Amino acid sequence: METVDSRWRRVRGHVVLAVLGLLCIFPIYWLYATSLRRPGDIYSLSPLPWPLSLESYAGAADKVDVLGLLGNTTLVALLTAAGQLLTGLLAAYAFAAWRFRFSRLLYLAFVGTWLVPFQVTMLPNYVLLSRLGLLNTLAGVIIPTLCSALGVLLLRQHLAGFPKELLEASTMDGRSSWTTLWTVVVPNLRPALAALGILLFVNAWNEYFWPAMVLQRSNSVLQLGLRSFMGTEGDDWGPLMALAGLACLPVFALYLVLQRHIVNGFVRSGLK
Structure with a gap:
């Protein structure tokens, strides 16, 4: 009692x-x-x-293309998160399901890239995008960020506890590794994938420094559109707060839709 x-x-x-x-x-x-x-x-x-x-919202809409900024930012965040989720899933599945030479060394190399500061890699990426003619384009923002060591690290931890008997049974049934991944592994990893997906989406949605480098002469994403209301003579706080509030809504909506999966993913990550 x-x-x-x-x-x-x-x-x-x-x-x-x-x-x-x-x-x-x-x-x-x-x-x-x-x-x-x-x-x-x-x-x-x-x-x-x-x-x-609602004058602040009207002022924001008069100065910038709010719907265009929301659409471009959503596109960048979705493609970035999807690319990082896909590459992370494939790499984590390879590390967890197969045993091959230098696998541990290669995994440590993946983890090591996560520890490298962004400032070290931004200049080589910028020079490469300049030579490819991708500066001031959304593709230039997306392509260098399609792989994330964080996704590999987190998904490998989940796959390390995945029952090996299921993988062996799937192989005995004649399924290929590719079919096993999508019909056996992925359905059982939905909570973890949802939790990681929203984390990657929010990181991409909030990113400012890299889009500011690539999109130098363009306010085509929300993070750069916000600076339209900042000036040397003072900040236009009303429209600035209105646009910032609109920028928060897609993230809130995504969390509400995936809330159950996210909670399950974090709960299961602590269970063995």
């Missing part, structure tokens, strides 16, 4: 978690609250934006 002391400890724990949750949510609330204020009330410290106004 639960004692009074243990009940109070549990209540205190929930209170602490609730306070921390509110502290994490408050910046997001303030972003949307600022975007819904009238232009004259932008610097108001009132917690409630009243009366509500």
